[in-house]
Structures are given as C-alpha cells and as structure tokens.
Amino acid sequence: MDPIPLVHASLGKLELAAVEEVFASDWTAGQGPRGKALEKELAELYGVGDAVTLSSCAAALHLALLALNVQPGDEIIVADYTFPAPAHAARYVGAVPVFADARPDTGTIDPRAVADLIGPRTVGVIAVDTVGLPADYAELQALTGRHGLFLIEDAACAVGATYRGKPAGALAPIACLSFHGRKGITSGEGGALLAADPAIGADVRLRSSFGIGSIFDKSQLIGLPIPEFTEIGYNYKLSDIAAAILQVQLGRIGELLERRNTVAARYAELLADEELLTLPHVPADRTHAWQSYLVALDPAVDRAAVAADLRAQGIGCGHGTWASHTQPVYESKQTCPVSADLFARQLAIPMHAELTVDQAERVAHALRTALRAHVGPKPRTAVAAAATTASPHENQEGTS
Numbered sequence: 001m002d003p004i005p006l007v008h009a010s011l012g013k014l015e016l017a018a019v020e021e022v023f024a025s026d027w028t029a030g031q032g033p034r035g036k037a038l039e040k041e042l043a044e045l046y047g048v049g050d051a052v053t054l055s056s057c058a059a060a061l062h063l064a065l066l067a068l069n070v071q072p073g074d075e076i077i078v079a080d081y082t083f084p085a086p087a088h089a090a091r092y093v094g095a096v097p098v099f100a101d102a103r104p105d106t107g108t109i110d111p112r113a114v115a116d117l118i119g120p121r122t123v124g125v126i127a128v129d130t131v132g133l134p135a136d137y138a139e140l141q142a143l144t145g146r147h148g149l150f151l152i153e154d155a156a157c158a159v160g161a162t163y164r165g166k167p168a169g170a171l172a173p174i175a176c177l178s179f180h181g182r183k184g185i186t187s188g189e190g191g192a193l194l195a196a197d198p199a200i201g202a203d204v205r206l207r208s209s210f211g212i213g214s215i216f217d218k219s220q221l222i223g224l225p226i227p228e229f230t231e232i233g234y235n236y237k238l239s240d241i242a243a244a245i246l247q248v249q250l251g252r253i254g255e256l257l258e259r260r261n262t263v264a265a266r267y268a269e270l271l272a273d274e275e276l277l278t279l280p281h282v283p284a285d286r287t288h289a290w291q292s293y294l295v296a297l298d299p300a301v302d303r304a305a306v307a308a309d310l311r312a313q314g315i316g317c318g319h320g321t322w323a324s325h326t327q328p329v330y331e332s333k334q335t336c337p338v339s340a341d342l343f344a345r346q347l348a349i350p351m352h353a354e355l356t357v358d359q360a361e362r363v364a365h366a367l368r369t370a371l372r373a374h375v376g377p378k379p380r381t382a383v384a385a386a387a388t389t390a391s392p393h394e395n396q397e398g399t400s
Contacts, residue, residue, distance in 0.1 A: 030237025
C-alpha cells in the first residue's frame with residue numbers, strides 16, 4: 001500500500017507560478033515588494049495595526065519580547081503543553097519561563113494555572129493555540145488586564161481557527177504566526193507578527209533587518225543613502241520568494257481548512273466508540289485549524305508499540321507535542337501534571353489537506369487493530385481519568 005505521511009504541504013502550480021514571477025523580478029530577498037504586499041494583506045485580513053513577515057514564528061516571539069522591553073530576570077508565564085518556542089523566546093532575552101499547566105480536555109493553557117503563577121516578577125503571558133485550537137482568551141485577557149501584564153498569542157498552528165467569531169491571530173494585542181511546512185498555509189518556513197499597535201510592528205520590522213530597516217526601500221532613493229545601525233538587530237526577514245508563495249496560500253485558507261475539517265470529521269465518526277482512546281475536544285465557542293490530530297491513548301496501551309505497528313504499515317504518526325517543563329534544557333523544578341500526562345499518552349495521526357477519506361479510514365482501522373494488540377493491565381491514573389470526563393472548565397465555554 002502507498003504510505004500515508006503524518007504531514008504533507010499543499011503546494012502546487014499556482015505557488016510555482018508566483019515564484020517564477022519573483023525569479024523574473026529584480027528582488028528576491030526580504031522586505032521587498034512581495035513581502036510588503038503580503039504584510040498589507042495580513043493586516044487587512046486580521047484587522048490589526050501592523051503585520052510584519054519574518055523567517056519563523058520563533059523569530060516573531062523573540063522580537064515581540066524585545067519590543068515589549070522584557071528585561072533579564074523578568075518572569076513570563078508560558079504554556080507548558082506545546083513545542084517549547086515560547087520558553088525559548090523567554091530565554092533569548094534573559095527572562096525566566098514559568099510553565100503553566102494545560103486544561104485536561106483541550107490541552108490549551110489553563111487560565112487558573114496562570115492565575116496561580118502570577119508573582120511580583122511576572123511581566124506577561126504567552127498563550128498557545130495548541131495544535132490549532134485557540135486558548136481561553138476571554139479569561140486570559142481579563143486576567144492579564146487586571147494585573148497589568150502583556151498577553152501574546154502564539155497562533156503558530158492556528159491559521160483558520162476562530163474563537164468567539166474572531167480569527168486566531170487576532171485574539172491578543174500581539175500574535176505570532178507560523179508558515180512551517182506542516183501548518184495550515186505554508187512557504188516551507190516562515191512566520192509573521194501581528195500587532196494591534198503599529199509602533200510594535202515598526203520596532204519589530206527594524207530589528208528583523210539588522211536594525212537598519214529595509215534595504216529595498218533605501219535602494220529606491222535617489223543618491224547614495226548610507227544606512228545607520230540604530231538597533232542591535234537580527235536577520236529575521238522573510239524572502240520575497242516565500243512571500244509570493246504565501247500570497248497564494250492566503251487565498252486558499254478556506255479551501256485547505258475545509259479539507260482538514262473533512263478528515264477530522266471522518267476520524268471522529270470512525271473512532272467515536274473506541275474505548276481505548278479519547279478524541280480531541282473542541283469547545284462550542286471556537287473552531288479548530290487541525291494542524292495536528294491528537295488522540296489520547298488509554299494508559300493501559302503501549303503507545304510506542306502502537307506507533308511501531310502504524311509505521312510498519314507506512315502510516316505516519318508522532319508523539320503529539322511536548323510537556324516543556326520536562327525538557328532537560330530548562331531544568332525546571334515545576335510540575336504540570338496534566339501536561340505531563342498528555343505528553344505521555346497523546347498520539348498524532350495523519351492530518352493534512354491532501355489526506356483522502358479512504359486514507360483516513362485506513363488509518364482508523366490500523367489504529368484500532370494496534371490498540372487491541374498492545375493493551376495491557378496498566379491502571380488508569382487520576383489525571384488520565386480526568387482527561388476523559390466532563391471538563392472542569394465547562395463554564396468557560398460560554399462566558400467571559
């Protein structure tokens with residue numbers, strides 16, 4: 001049988017044609033005409049004061065903290081159950097990442113955990129739209145506003161998702177997007193920062209180009225203007241080649257998301273009665289971008305053995321995402337039991353816009369068979385049991 005990859009980018013002839021146009025132009029590097037056009041489209045799409053295209057979401061997080069004047073020793077509360085880019089960004093500027101546990105039903109940052117972690121050195125919160133599902137921004141906005149903290153939305157996985165009718169990427173004063181190859185729209189690599197305040201965007205744009213601003217803009221001036229380095233900056237620009245690809249991809253968000261929704265709905269039908277796993281939970285006040293499809297396996301199931309069975313059949317799978325506080329680089333003494341439990345039990349199965357319904361059915365059948373083959377007597381834990389029962393946050397789904 002043909003392999004079924006875990007992820008696959010949806011790139012084709014339209015994107016190739018856009019790249020050819022850039023090849024024929026006088027500018028392929030960053031902050032050129034295609035990048036500027038993409039930034040304008042992003043700002044209009046998300047209704048923000050400014051959008052800055054960058055080399056990655058990690059770059060956007062780093063520059064956001066610099067623009068907010070975060071100082072060494074400041075504490076930033078970050079989502080624990082995620083790829084650890086938010087915690088890395090805190091470390092880039094000498095700040096201390098403080099890890100907030102996840103909700104057991106959604107895997108998103110738990111506002112109650114955030115509230116418990118706020119201390120005299122806390123300056124802000126980085127929430128994450130976990131694998132494409134927005135966090136609880138009504139609660140997070142109220143909490144950060146009450147304590148005078150900044151709030152950043154890491155929407156790396158969530159292009160196309162919504163929360164209470166608003167798009168992910170417009171749910172906090174600063175948001176960071178990713179255009180990595182497994183995201184809803186992609187240029188292979190890339191990112192963007194979206195800011196309600198244009199001054200934040202201007203600061204980030206300058207720092208992203210070594211602190212001298214757009215070389216393309218200066219090349220259009222008469223005479224010989226010599227740039228001056230006014231900031232310690234970085235080379236975080238997005239090339240015009242990538243920007244051209246993303247202009248096409250922006251127009252395809254609806255189409256690509258619809259395909260992912262079809263796959264997610266079919267998985268839900270095929271696996272609804274499977275007692276050895278728990279399906280993703282999407283609260284009624286938000287929609288999922290389905291960057292990944294994570295199922296939580298019963299503690300009695302040997303996850304590694306299940307993964308080995310799937311991969312032997314050419315079916316891609318992965319561990320899901322990380323409990324960041326457990327990673328050796330942080331040497332954290334914190335405990336985030338929900339996040340740690342999800343890290344141990346969740347399994348990512350194929351999810352992308354090129355996946356067919358027939359392939360989804362093959363995945364579901366293979367997964368069911370593997371679960372039965374590798375279930376043992378391991379007892380359920382209290383945290384695992386909580387993850388499969390009604391959410392303790394049900395009151396958050398319809399209230400502010």
